[in-house]
Amino acid sequence: MAARIWRNWAAAATLAWATAVSLPAGAQQEPPGRAARLSQPDGGVQWSGADGNWQAADPNWPFTAGDSIRVAAGSRAELHAGAHALRLQGPAELGIDALDDNDLRLTLRQGSLNLRVRDMAPDERIEVNTQNLAMLVDRPGEFRVDLEPGSTRVLARAGTATLFGENGESATLAPAQQARYVGRNLSAIAAQGAGPRDALDQWAADRSLAEDRSPSAQHLSREVLGYQELDAHGEWSSTMEYGTVWYPRTTIANWEPYRHGQWRWVDPWGWTWFDDARWGFAPFHYGRWVQIGPRWAWAPGPRGPRQFYAPALVGFAGAPAPRPPNFNRHRTPGTDWFPLAPGQPWRPGFGGNPRDPGRGNVGLPLPAPLRNTQRERPPGPSIATPAPGFQGGRADQERRDRWQRDQEWQQQRRQQQQQQDQNRNEMHQRHNQVRQEQLQRQDQMQQQQRALQEQQMRQMQQLRQQQDQQQRQLQEPQRQQERFMRDQRDQRDQRDHSERREQREQRQDRPQPPRAAPPQDLRQPGERGGRFGNRD
Structure with a gap:
């Protein structure tokens, strides 16, 4: 798929060149109705056209297909192509391969790119190419592309995109997802969530918020x-x-x-x-x-x-x-x-x-x-x-004066931006320091609470032991009395048993009187000679 994309772009470029060559003298092809503009350049931003002649960036210069932007280390640049914002962190280099009413195709040759796609027309196409892959935006959102030696990291904080490899491989980049790819066949070596914002993403978020409030x-x-x-x-x-x-x-x-x-x-x-x-x-x-x-x-x-x-x-x-x-x-x-x-x-x-x-x-x-x-x-x-x-x-002198004032104003803006960045970094450091101090205090409080709880538990154990000992001491006389009563009862039972045994023995030793015969009339029925005996 990606190979077809690149072949289609090459065919379109060849057709456009052939059409331009075939136009008669004096005729001119209609230029595009959309351009790009540097809205936040500083002294470390340069641009070049198709001739490769690098020069200082001009905020009022309209950029189009064939132009390139280069950002020095420690500098930042913000471009707008229509409603879309492109923000670079130096050292970086970005090429504009296509920019017209419906297409925006970029090539990131170095560094990091934060892309904010605000809205997309039904027939609009936005593509970012690197040495490893091609990213085609499917839905508006915020995207991040980092070019590293031999690999490319892509991230979608919002919106979705489709990634293409050289031989037709494809993968979907979902919101709040990032991945790192090596080679040109979409070989992913790491995939995880979006993660926190770094300095470039935070600066881009601040700029987007200012645009939203414009x-x-x-x-x-x-x-x-x-x-x-x-x-x-x-x-x-x-x-x-x-x-x-x-x-x-x-x-x-x-x-x-x-x-x-x-x-x-x-x-x-x-x-x-x-x-x-x-x-x-x-x-x-x-x-x-x-x-x-x-x-x-x-x-x-x-x-x-x-x-x-x-x-x-x-x-x-x-x-x-x-x-x-x-x-x-x-x-x-x-x-x-x-x-x-x-x-x-x-x-x-x-x-x-x-x-x-x-x-x-x-x-x-x-x-x-x-x-x-x-x-x-x-x-x-x-x-x-x-x-x-x-x-x-x-007059030229008046123009030079205005140009000088504009340069001074830009220098002041750069200094203000640097001061704001420095203040933001200091605030971030102070925030981290305060956060660390809070965490340390929380750890100390937790340790103190655990020590206090352990001490209270030991005291309660000692108190329970003392209470048990006191209770045993209080119950000891009662237990002694119970043992005494039990001993007395056992002795009494033994005496009673001995007396009963002696009485039985005495009764056994006493002679028994002879038993008298029962009267004649008291014989049992059925005995011979009785009143009911058999007369036969």
């Missing part, structure tokens, strides 16, 4: 990457026309969306907007922007429908921007761009037609459609920002 999750689909960052940088409000909207808190005068950032080319989506704000992922890749009064508000649409990722939900206008050096992929879009209003269709500015031009418009009111988003500005509140050379909309 206020933004009440208004957004969890498929929206980066929704956790909105909690601390804005507030939600309800409107009659656009439903629930989010107002960012900024310190920049006359702030406008898609103005403070830069454009970068990201395969397979093309030109992608990278905002300078830490929270600038979800509002610039999902939903629409609308100006309500003097403030800009982000309208994500209703919470229920699934949201799809887009590189930038803007329309382009003006003459094509100058090509960057050594850039021959596509023509550049216009030098002006503006955020799309609710209901306006999205069309890429670099060519190609998306299969979902209404991306980000689910549940939003539809205005008059644009004939050409690249050449026509939308009616109502919108802007057009000039961009010489297709760069960001602010």
